[in-house]
Amino acid sequence: MSLLHLAIISPFLLAILVPIVYKLFKQIHTGWFVLPLPILLFSYFISYLSITSNQQSVTNSFSWIPSLGIDFTAKIDGLGLLFALLITGIGALVVLYSIYYLDKKKEKLNNFYVYLLLFMGAMLGVVLSDNLIVLYTFWELTSFSSFLLIGYWYHREKSRYGAQKSMIITVFGGLSMLGGIILLYLMTGTFSISEIIAQSDEIFSHSLFVPALLCILLGAFTKSAQFPFHIWLPDAMEAPTPVSAYLHSATMVKAGIYLIARMSPVFAEHSLWLWLIAGFGITTLFWGSFSAVKQTDLKAILAFSTVSQLGMIMSLLGIGAAALHFETVEDGYFTVATTAAVFHLINHATFKGSLFMVAGIVDHETGTRDIRKLGGLMNFMPITFTLAIIGTFAMAGLPPFNGFLSKEMFFTGMVRVLEMDIFNLDTWGFLFPVLAWVASVFTFIYSMIIVFKTFTGKFQPEQLEKKPHEAPIGMLISPIILASLVIIIGFFPNIISNTLISPAQAAIMPAEGYVYDTHISFWHGFTPELFMTLGVITLGILLFATLPKWKGVYGLFPEKLALNRFYDSGLSGIQQGAHGFTRWYMNGSIRNYLVYIFTFFIVILLSTLFIKNAFKFDASNVSAIKFSEIVLALVIAVASITILFVKSRLTSIILLGAVGYTVALFFVIFRAPDLALTQLVIETISVALFLLCFYHLPQIKDEERMPFKATNAVISIGVGLVVTLIAFSAHSNKLFDSISQYYIENTYEKAAGKNMVNVILVDFRGFDTMFEITVLAIAALGIFGMIKLRLGGGKKNENK
């Protein structure tokens, strides 16, 4: 385990300490204890810059489950480092911001910071793992922590709804991604991303290649809120604002983008990859920015804006893949789209992060985020206003902010699509620059709405819950830092071009023996891009000014077709369907369930025995039956049969105990002391348990005795028959050598134990034991819940 692994795991370790610290130091805001970690990690990752800026990478590995090819391999390269810096950097700022945002007396800070740290660790794991299974595990953990954070104010119904929605959609995609990972494993025989990339040429024509591509894309699209899966992101805004700034704009939603960038070297040569990513991306870009304009909640505007910006980065990655088909990768003519994707990813994190924090400040200081109630806050919050101007202008793509540079580059990438003549791009490709331009106009409009509807116009104090004033300085530090980055990157883009952007690009499009060199310039001359930007600004201002006149457009869209309605009715339909189906066979009678289970058991096993012709009886290798064994067998038989006829429960229990103890005696005779011991104790305890249970039941009366039922008799005899047949066959068919010889030889050698049974339990098959005790624990929780909580109202535990 290396320091790099420790860095990934450290948030989890701190998460364990948070509740303790919270209990011990109630007076100090828990956030102060959390804050040092992301700062420390950030500086630690900075130290890797010197390695990755030479477009090299570092790999550290340690075995986790080597027999399945699952090793915790941490790999840090340009792309991974860029994300790691975003996660820890924005993470530190968000933690700082949250200290002022969340009240230490009213909020459950222990929960909040545990979830946040869980997320931080999981996200670092996603971007720094080279093993796909490890990546997947962390990936699901980010969905899970996002669920917890969205539902942080779980007493609100909307929070719970949003949390559930995000969970269902992202986990659905995650599972499909797992399918894709397994398909990749079937093709390549490895889970390691670098090894899969090395084999990418060989698997290109494999029949599973396209299914794997589609599965992986589905995972990425759901996570990164691409149309039509974007519907979870606006509902995720129920989370506290620091969370929205962190997870739902700067980091987690970019996991999908990360995955696509990471898997690009494997899939990018396929035309589907280009068309699907670019197509979905550009649709999302357009739809997100179009929908953002009609929102009235500040955070909802930002949410749709995030959706649209994610679509923009996505489409750039898709278009960038086309560069692989031209021999001139090196001159950067077609790779500019990928450069723009990476560049905009950084820029988006800075300006959107600061805008979310601004929205949080407005909400915190006025009590509302509704732009219909807000207005004229400029005089009360001059600093916040300035920050909002910087953020929104960067988002709208205005100079001199960083958003302008990446937007220009985005236009460049889209315009160059017109010159590509592959995969039918020469026929439909013109749609890309057109849609990009239209979407940018809407982006401009909603950016202006955010800043001008909130900070200028008529001040309406009667609509606000609190008297507005400037936020405390602690809350302003984080957005100020982000806004300064917006300006610094805007003026000096080249400080990140060869330290962050080129190394990331080298990971997305590895070119043998070629070192990427990115240079971002402010002024390109009078290019089509410049005129596109000018057009955006002119039309944007015009449309923003006449917004009330054309807003009716949004009413034209039929409400019935809205994706959210589809989601809601689908969800309730599935629930009702499942409920109805379950009602049909789960009627509450345990007897019926036993009938199902045993009938299934008999049918499956008997037919297998019959079809495989597996029944065999071989008495050649058995020892003689002793008299004592016959006696014991008779005792068991007699006791079992008597149970059927006795009238008192107590007698049944005792007889059942007699059967159990006799079985224990069998174990003694067959020299299995461990089994005998366990069987004896189990028998004793279950008799006591039965006594307790039966204490609650009424006496059996004669007329209540169950009459003889033919089906039950057939089933019970059938079960006995099947077990006997299988026992004979298992003994007689020796298909492979028994494993016992291995244990006999190795128990003392490898585990230094002499009791083979116990060594198998705790060492050789320790994993089984671990899961078994987990199952036991779950069973105990289940029983506890069933009896203590009594869901289902007046029905007392009649089915036990």
Add this chain to the structure above:
Amino acid sequence: MKTNDIILQTATKVVLFIIVLFSVYIFFAGHYTPGGGFVGGLLTSGAIILLLLAFDMKTVDKILPVNFMYMIATGLLFAIGTGAGGLLFNVPFLTHAFTDVDLPILGHLSLHTAALFDLGVFLVVVGVTMIIIKTIGEDD
């Protein structure tokens, strides 16, 4: 379940400790002779159940003010923690280690991480049995 059986109660007071001691012995002996965490845990819960039958739930709660839910959680943490501990030494999950030491009074000892894992099993088994029996017993 109210009982007032003086013979059972007196016997329990003596037998209880013997059973518990035996269960501890069985737990530790498990690596070399029959026994182990599972049986040990069952024996201990057997002892507690005896106490429960001889006296009543209140007495048991008074003598053993333990939250068995926590006991289950602790047990699981022991098992998983032992497994995860191996990762710190760059070996796969659930790799056990052992060593032999000679101590002044106790003499020759063989220490195993497997024993920690088994302790987890022990705790979970006691916790689960007691939770089941207590919930059903307390129910009315």
